[in-house]
Amino acid sequence: xxxxxxxxxxxxxxxxxxxxxxxxxxxxxxxxxxxxxxxxxxxxxxxxxxxxxxxxxxxxxxxxxxxxxxxxxxxxxxxxxxxxxxxxxxxxxxxxxxxxxxxxxxxxxxxxxxxxxxxxxxxxxxxxxxxxxxxxxxxxxxxxxxxxxxxxxxxxxxxxxxxxxxxxxxxxxxxxxxxxxxxxxxxxxxxxxxxxxxxxxxxxxxxxxxxxxxxxxxxxxxxxxxxxxxxxxxxxxxxxxxxxxxxxxxxxxxxxxxxxxxxxxxxxxxxxxxxxxxxxxxxxxxxxxxxxxxxxxxxxxxxxxxxxxxxxxxxxxxxxxxxxxxxxxxxxxxxxxxxxxxxxxxxxxxxxxxxxxxxxxxxxxxxxxxxxxxxxxxxxxxxxxxxxxxxxxxxxxxxxxxxxxxxxxxx
Amino acid sequence: xxxxxxxxxxxxxxxxxxxxxxxxxxxxxxxxxxxxxxxxxxxxxxxxxxxxxxxxxxxxxxxxxxxxxxxxxxxxxxxxxxxxxxxxxxxxxxxxxxxxxxxxxxxxxxxxxxxxxxxxxxxxxxxxxxxxxxxxxxxxxxxxxxxxxxxxxxxxxxxxxxxxxxxxxxxxxxxxxxxxxxxxxxxxxxxxxxxxxxxxxxxxxxxxxxxxxxxxxxxxxxxxxxxxxxxxxxxxxxxxxxxxxxxxxxxxxxxxxxxxxxxxxxxxxxxxxxxxxxxxxxxxxxxxxxxxxxxxxxxxxx
Numbered sequence: 001x002x003x004x005x006x007x008x009x010x011x012x013x014x015x016x017x018x019x020x021x022x023x024x025x026x027x028x029x030x031x032x033x034x035x036x037x038x039x040x041x042x043x044x045x046x047x048x049x050x051x052x053x054x055x056x057x058x059x060x061x062x063x064x065x066x067x068x069x070x071x072x073x074x075x076x077x078x079x080x081x082x083x084x085x086x087x088x089x090x091x092x093x094x095x096x097x098x099x100x101x102x103x104x105x106x107x108x109x110x111x112x113x114x115x116x117x118x119x120x121x122x123x124x125x126x127x128x129x130x131x132x133x134x135x136x137x138x139x140x141x142x143x144x145x146x147x148x149x150x151x152x153x154x155x156x157x158x159x160x161x162x163x164x165x166x167x168x169x170x171x172x173x174x175x176x177x178x179x180x181x182x183x184x185x186x187x188x189x190x191x192x193x194x195x196x197x198x199x200x201x202x203x204x205x206x207x208x209x210x211x212x213x214x215x216x217x218x219x220x221x222x223x224x225x226x227x228x229x230x231x232x233x234x235x236x237x238x239x240x241x242x243x244x245x246x247x248x249x250x251x252x253x254x255x256x257x258x259x260x261x262x263x264x265x266x267x268x269x270x271x272x273x274x275x276x277x278x279x280x281x282x283x284x285x286x287x288x289x290x291x292x293x294x295x296x297x298x299x300x301x302x303x304x305x306x307x308x309x310x311x312x313x314x315x316x317x318x319x320x321x322x323x324x325x326x327x328x329x330x331x332x333x334x335x336x337x338x339x340x341x342x343x344x345x346x347x348x349x350x351x352x353x354x355x356x357x358x359x360x361x362x363x364x365x366x367x368x369x370x371x372x373x374x375x376x377x378x379x380x381x382x383x384x385x386x387x388x389x390x391x392x393x394x395x396x397x398x399x400x401x402x403x404x405x406x407x408x409x410x411x
Numbered sequence: 412x413x414x415x416x417x418x419x420x421x422x423x424x425x426x427x428x429x430x431x432x433x434x435x436x437x438x439x440x441x442x443x444x445x446x447x448x449x450x451x452x453x454x455x456x457x458x459x460x461x462x463x464x465x466x467x468x469x470x471x472x473x474x475x476x477x478x479x480x481x482x483x484x485x486x487x488x489x490x491x492x493x494x495x496x497x498x499x500x501x502x503x504x505x506x507x508x509x510x511x512x513x514x515x516x517x518x519x520x521x522x523x524x525x526x527x528x529x530x531x532x533x534x535x536x537x538x539x540x541x542x543x544x545x546x547x548x549x550x551x552x553x554x555x556x557x558x559x560x561x562x563x564x565x566x567x568x569x570x571x572x573x574x575x576x577x578x579x580x581x582x583x584x585x586x587x588x589x590x591x592x593x594x595x596x597x598x599x600x601x602x603x604x605x606x607x608x609x610x611x612x613x614x615x616x617x618x619x620x621x622x623x624x625x626x627x628x629x630x631x632x633x634x635x636x637x638x639x640x641x642x643x644x645x646x647x648x649x650x651x652x653x654x655x656x657x658x659x660x661x662x663x664x665x666x667x668x669x670x671x672x673x674x675x676x677x678x679x680x681x682x683x684x685x686x687x688x689x690x691x692x693x694x695x696x697x698x699x700x701x702x703x704x705x706x707x708x709x710x711x712x713x
Contacts, residue, residue, distance in 0.1 A: 098578070223433075223436050239432055333581055336436065406576070
C-alpha cells in the first residue's frame with residue numbers, strides 16, 4: 001500500500017466539489033459529525049446532502065460557494081492512501097492550481113459532458129503537464145444529462161487524444177461519470193454498459209506511479225549531524241534526501257561546487273547502517289575524507305555530475321500580485337541552496353488557453369513564460385522534464401520574503 | 412524499470428523527517444510544541460529519527476494549561492528525561508494572573524483560547540522563529556487549508572487568504588523579525604495513519620489512551636472525568652466507566668469514550684469502524700461554531 005497524490009481540476013459548475021464529496025462519501029471517509037455540520041449549513045427543509053460543501057473549508061469560501069485556496073483531503077481504501085489537492089479552477093486562481101499540481105502524481109480533469117472541451121480544459125491540461133504530472137484522468141462528468149451518450153463520450157475522448165500529442169502525459173484514462181448520481185465513481189454504472197473501463201476509484205487504486213530509476217544520482221546536503229559528544233567525537237554525517245538514482249557504500253562521489261572527489265564510507269538511516277539508498281529516502285552519508293561541506297552542496301556520483309551554470313533558462317509561473325521586475329535581484333531557492341539571481345530576459349510568454357507562445361513584455365500574477373536568468377553562484381540543475389527533484393526552484397522576493405515564482409529549468 | 416514506491420507509512424515518515432531537518436536548517440531558534448498528546452509524542456519520535464545521534468536543535472515547549480491530566484505531565488517529564496532534551500514549560504495560570512484574564516464560563520470551560528497568550532509570550536521571551544506542531548490537515552477543515560510552513564505575523568495571527576504558495580517540497584521559511592512560522596510535519600497524516608505508525612514502530616503512549624476504569628460525570632451523553640477541576644454537582648450522573656481517551660487535551664473539556672480497547676490493534680480497529688471524527692467525539696470546545704478552529708487559528712492558536 002502506498003500513497004497517490006492527485007489534484008482535481010475543474011469548477012464548481014463542472015461538479016468538482018461534488019466529485020470529491022462523492023469519493024469521500026462512497027469510500028466511507030466522511031465522519032457523521034462533519035456531515036451533521038453540513039446539514040446544519042443547508043436549508044433545513046432539504047434532506048439531500050450537498051456533497052460539494054464537504055470540501056470548502058474557510059468561512060469566506062462557504063459564504064461565496066467557491067474554492068479560494070488549495071485544500072487537502074484524505075481518504076484511503078484497502079489498496080492505497082489518497083491525498084487530494086482540491087484546487088480552484090478559475091483562471092484568477094491559476095497559481096493555486098500550480099501549487100496543488102506541484103505535489104501531485106495524477107490530475108483529474110473534469111469535463112462537463114454537455115459542454116465538451118473548453119478553454120478551461122486546455123488550461124488545466126497544460127498546467128498539469130507543465131508541472132510534470134505524468135498521469136491524467138479525463139472525467140467526463142454529468143454523463144447522465146446526455147442520456148449516457150456513448151458518442152458524446154467518444155467525441156470528447158478523440159478530441160483530447162488529438163490534443164495530448166502536444167503534452168507530456170504518459171497515460172490518460174477516460175471515464176464517463178456522474179458525480180451527483182455516482183455512476184462509475186465507486187460503483188460500475190449499469191447506465192453505461194458501453195463503457196468497458198474501470199471506475200474512477202479503481203483507476204486511482206491501480207495506476208502505476210514512481211520515478212524512473214535510471215536517473216543520475218542526486219543528493220544535496222540538507223543538515224549536518226555533528227553531536228560533538230565523547231561517544232561521537234568524530235561523527236560528521238551529511239543528512240539529506242536522495243533526489244534520484246542510488247547511493248551505495250563504496251561509491252566514488254564528487255562534491256559540488258568544490259569539485260573534490262571522495263568515497264562513501266558509510267550510509268545510515270535511523271542510526272542503522274544500510275548498504276544503499278534510493279530516491280525519496282532520507283539518509284546520512286559518511287565520507288572518507290574530511291572535506292569542507294556545507295548545507296546546499298551536492299554529492300553526486302563521479303561521472304554523473306551536472307554542469308555548473310551561471311546562466312539558465314526556465315519556465316516560470318508567477319505567483320505574486322506584484323509583477324516580475326527584470327534586473328531586480330531575487331533569491332532563488334534550489335532545494336537547500338540559495339543564490340542571488342536576476343531575470344535577464346523574458347524569452348516568450350505561454351498562453352495556457354490556446355497553447356501558443358507569444359511575445360510579452362511583463363509577467364504578472366498567474367502568467368506563465370520562459371525566461372533567462374543570471375545567477376551569482378553556480379547552480380547544479382537538471383532539466384525539470386528529466387529530473388523534477390533537481391529541476392525545480394522557487395523565487396523569493398527579498399523585500400518581503402514572499403514566494404513569487406515557481407521555476408522549472410529547461411536544462 | 413520503475414522503482415517500487417515506499418510503503419505509505421515510510422513515505423509519511425520520510426516526509427516528516429525531511430520537514431524537521433528543513434526547519435532546523437532554516438531557522439535560528441525553532442521549538443517543538445509538545446502537548447503530551449499522541450501527535451506530539453509522535454513528533455518527538457520523528458525528531459529522534461531526524462537528528463540522532465545529535466541532540467535536537469530545538470527545545471520541547473509545553474504550554475501547561477493547569478488543567479492537564481496528571482498522566483500527561485508524568486509522561487512528559489519521563490519523555491524529556493529519557494531523551495535528555497530540554498523542556499520549557501509555559502504556564503497558562505501565570506498568564507491568567509499577569510493579564511487578569513477571565514476564565515471561559517460554563518461547567519466544562521476550555522482554556523484553549525487562553526493558552527494562546529502563554530504561547531505568544533513564550534515565543535517572544537525566547538525569540539522562537541519557528542514552532543513545530545503536531546496538527547494534521549484531516550482534523551478540521553480550517554487546518555485542511557494550512558501550509559506546512561505557515562507564516563504568522565507579529566501578533567501570531569494566521570491570514571488564511573494571504574498564505575504563501577508552497578510548491579513541491581521547497582519550503583520558504585524566511586520571515587521578518589518578530590514574525591514566526593508554524594511548522595506541521597505531520598500535516599498529511601490521518602488519525603488512522605498515526606495509530607498504524609505507533610503500532611508499527613512500537614511507540615509508547617500514556618495509559619490514558621487505553622481502556623481503564625475512571626470516575627466520570629455523564630453530561631449530555633459524554634464522559635467527563637471527575638477531578639479537582641470538574642467536580643460533580645448534585646443531580647449529576649456519576650459513574651465508574653471503562654473508558655479511554657481518543658484525544659488528550661484539558662481534563663475540563665476532553666471527553667472519554669466508553670471502550671474496552673486496551674491495545675493499539677484494538678484501537679486501530681475501533682477507529683476503522685467509527686463514523687465520528689476524533690475532535691467531534693471528544694472536544695467540547697470545537698463544537699461552539701462551525702468556524703471555531705478557523706477563528707482561534709487567526710488569533711495565534713496552533
